[in-house]
Amino acid sequence: MTTTPAPTPARTIGGTTSTWSWHEGSFVPTSQARVPLTTQALQYGTGVFEGIRAYALPGGRELAVFRLHDHHRRLLRSCRLLRIDLPYDADDLARATVELLRRNAAAADTYIRPLAYKLSLLPGTRPGVGLAGVSDAVSVSTFLMGHYAPPGGLRCTLSSWRRPADGVLPVRAKVCGGYVNSALALDEARAAGMDDAILCNERGHIAEATTANVFAVFGNRLVTPAATADILEGVTRDTVRALAGDLGLVYEVRDVQRTELFLADEVFLTGTGLGIAPVVELAGRPIGDGVPGPVTRLVSEHYTALVRGELDDDRGWLTRVPLNPAPVQHSAEETS
Template sequence: MTSAVTTAPGGAAPALAALAYHDGQFVPLEQARVPVTTQALQYGTGVFEGIRAYTQADGTLAVFRGHDHYARLLRSARTLRIDVGLDAERLCAVTAELLRRIGSTDDMYIRPLAYKRALLPGTPPGVQLTGVSDALSVNAFRMGSYTDRGGIQVAISSWRRPESGMLPVRAKVTGGYVNNALAVDEARAAGYADAVLLNSRGLVAEASTSNVFAVVRGRLITPPATADLLEGITRETVVTLAADLLDTATGFEDLARDDLCNADEVFLTGTGSEIVPVTGIGGRAVGDGTPGPLTTALMTAYHEVVRGKHERYHHWLQAVGQDSA
C-alpha cells in the first residue's frame, strides 16, 4: 500500500503521508490501532526504541545508528519473550521504506514498539509472558532538536531508579517508564526541566530519558551499567566521539550526588534530547552556569556527525533511499 505526498493549501510545504507499519503492513496512521484488551496496555509488557533520522548536507534523509537501536530492541524483546518476527537488517529496511512512503526529507523521529497482544487459545487469563501473541508497530513523525542548547536546570528526584533485580532496567520496557514519568512530573512541578534519578545505593543512575555525564576535576565520567541505567546509543556515541575527535577518555565510574553537584560540567545524552548541557542542579549552578567547553565541543561534533559531515562515521548512517523493503 502506497500513499502519495499531498500538497498543503496555499502553497505551503507538502503535507506528509500519515503512515505506520502495523501488523506487517504499511497502513494509514489512524488504522494502526490496538484493542483495550491488549496485554501490553494492561500490564506494560512491551519494548520500544526511539530512533532519529537526519537531513544530510545533500538534502537527503539518513537514519542514525538504526541497526544498533534495533539490535537493542531485539535484546529487550527477548527479555519479555516477544518474537518481533524480523531481524535488525529487515527492521532497518522496513523503517527506510516507511520514511520513503511518508515522504519527508526533514529530521524525523521513529518509534518502533514490540508488544504482547492477546492470549492464545487455551491460555488462562493472568499476568504472563508465554501463551500470549506478539505484535510490532513502527511510526514516525517530524521532529527537530527540541532541547535548549543554552542549558537546562534539573532536580535530583525523590524517586529512585529500580534495581536490575526488580526490573530489567537495561531493556527499554514500556511498563518501567512509569518510574521516569513520576520523576519528571515531580521535577517540572517544581520548576525544573528534567530529573536525575539516583539508584537504590544513592548513586547517580540516569535522567528521566537520558544518560548523565560529568566533568569532575578535569575528567569525563559517566556511571557504569552497574548503576542500574539503560546503556544509551547516544551515550556510546559520545564516548566514541570524545576519544576520537577530542582525545578525551571517558571513565565509567560511580557518581555520588555530591560529585554531580560539584562538577565542572554536566550534560545529558539521549536519542531524542541529543546532548543537553545542565547548567544548574537543584537551584545550584553547575560551573559558571553556562555550557562548558567539553560539552560545547561534543555538541558540535555530534551534530556534524549525524548530518554526515564526518566520513569516518558514515557507517552509522543509513540513507533512506537505499534497500527498499
C-alpha cells in the first residue's frame, strides 16, 4: 500500500503561497486557482507580470505596500505591448491587491505577484502565435517572503548570456517569455557557485542583473545604465534616483562599460525582491575592498527606512493595509 505524502505549502517563486488569490475577478483559494493546459501564455510565454512588496510595519497589525500604483501602471504598459486588454485600470488592480492582502491577513513581509496573460483563441481566430483574437486573463497571488539577499553582499558573474536587444525582445516590459534569458543567466551563475549574474547588452555595455538594475558608485556619483541599454526601468532604480537627491548624491544615467564595474568604488543592485544589495565580487575580482561600501549602506538604510514607514512618505509611495486581529473567513469564489 502506498501512502500519499502530506501536501506541503507551494513555493513557486520563493515564498510560501498565501491562502487566497485573486483570479479572473474572483477571490479564490490559491489551491483552486487553475489555468487550462492550453493557455497561450504557458505555451508561448505571452504573459506579463509584476513583483511588488508589502512590508510588515512595527506592531504587526499593518502592511505597507511600496509603490503599488506604479507597479500596476507598469503592468498595464506591459499589457499594451502584448495586446492584453484588461477590464481594469491601475486603481482597480490596486484595490484588488489591497483586498487580497487583507483577506490573507499575514502580518509579515509579503511579495505580491500580478500576472496578466493570453488565454485562448477567440472563435473565428486563425490558429497561430498571434496576439490579436486571443482572450486575456489576470491574477494576483501573494507569498510570504522576507529579505533574502546574503548579508555580506552578492558574488556575481559577468554572464556569458547577453541581454536581448529591444528589436529582439522588449525587456523594457516585464514579459514572461523574456525571463528565459534571466533564468539561463542565473542558472549559469549558480552552477559556478555565485549568487547572481550581471549581463551585458548586444553592444557589450552593462545592462542589468537577472532581476535587478545595476549601479556603480564613484565617490558621491551613482552611475546606472540608461533605459536604452536594454534594461527594465526598475521602480527601485527610480526610488534610488529620488533618494540620491535627498542624500546629496549625484545620479548619473549613461552607458556603463564592463571595465567601469571592476574599477568602481562600489557596485550595488536594485530590485523589488532584492532591495538595495551590495555586490562585493564580480567575475572573481573584489569590488572595492570586497565588502559592502559606505554609499551602498547609506542608500540601503534609507531605502529600508522608507519602505518600512520610518521616513515621511511625502511622495505618497506607501499604501497602508490595516490587518484584522484574526484572519477573516470567506467562502470560495467571492467576486470582488
